[in-house]
Amino acid sequence: MAGVISEVGSDLTTLREGQRVVVLNSAPCDHCFFCERGTPELCDNLELLNGAYAEYIRVPAHITRHNVHPLPEGMSFSAAALAEPFACALHAVDKMRLRPGETIALIGAGNMARLLICALKAGGARVLVLGRNAERLQLAIAAGADEVIDLVAEPDGVAAVRRRTAGERGADGVIEAVGKAETWALSVRLVRKGGRICLFGGCAAGSKAEVDTHRIHYEEIALFGVFHHRPSYVRQALELLSQGAVRTDLLIDREIPLDEVVCFFAANREASALKAAVIM
Incomplete structure (x- = not known):
């Protein structure tokens, strides 16, 4: 206020x-x-x-x-x-430890996602936004997103992100900004080997997310939460x-x-x- x-x-x-x-x-x-x-x-x-x-x-x-x-x-x-x-968004981006030009996949296109886009662009990232609402995706473009992926038109989000990254390796980092177990799980599938995942969207208490633990271990994927x-x-x-x-x-x-x-x-x-x- x-x-x-x-x-x-x-x-x-x-x-x-x-x-x-x-x-x-x-x-x-x-x-x-x-x-x-x-x-x-x-x-x-x-x-x-x-x-x-x-x-x-x-x-x-x-x-x-x-x-x-x-x-x-x-x-x-x-x-x-x-x-x-916006301070919360900057906190998340700081913990991502961005390198200039890295591709960050952002899951979600709501109000908070637009602030995350602004924070990511201020940090020099290339931003891909995944969402299902065409109007919100257009707002993401206006906020500075480099590309958007409409999951209604391209339901295979993993393939869509890989097509848009060098060597089809996947995103250098992922920020989950929805707060649902299924999108937490999706974030692990979107990131490249050695990538970072920021679990920004808070799930309801007691939520359980199923992730590929083999991939997290052997491909050295880092996951972390960000609060406040x-x-x-x-x-x-x-x-x-x-x-x-x-x-x-x-x-x-x-x-x-x-x-x-x-x-x-x-x-x-x-x-x-x-x-x-x-x-x-």
Whole structure:
């Protein structure tokens, strides 16, 4: 969320009343086992601030110290509100350890996938997007994807990716951004020997994915999950957003007042709508 500071605590000296800021939804404790090892997203005492559908919100002191950031000059509140999901995308791409020109297959073409495309292109990757919704695939192209694969027209996604990679080896890396067991399994089949797989889409608790363990072992395939963001990725997200690295119109297609939020969610419960900025 983003807005204007209406009041600051007596001990706060880094922010001021009237300042335009973006507020993130969490902050790490800095002192637990995971924070001390440089993985604050896994903090045992992660402080959360969920929900922003209000005219005013009190931000806890710890989040204020870590994850309230002044907005770059000229950045809209709508664009700033994308800092949190974009920071998550940058986290995933950083863990991919990209080499310039590598081909990354991205499974999924939803809103989060478009932010992943922007993060991948900022890292110098060639991006293939796999999906089933023609409209979303066109949005992926507009976001910067180099090629899209419509799994309705080309149901064999593995063959489709191999045809589009050097030596038909498969993708150098795969990011799964759907969060289903079957697409987790597909990701293993799409990657080349020695490739990396980022399991970005979270599955429901208790989900089981069946993968080819023989291939993972003998072809040295690396799989890893990515969760949440870090303050450093938030700062990077704001910098890239200020540079126009993300076309916000591909993610936010309307502005609505606070009193229309419930109706908006009800009307779009079954739809694949773009995001709406709630403006007060």
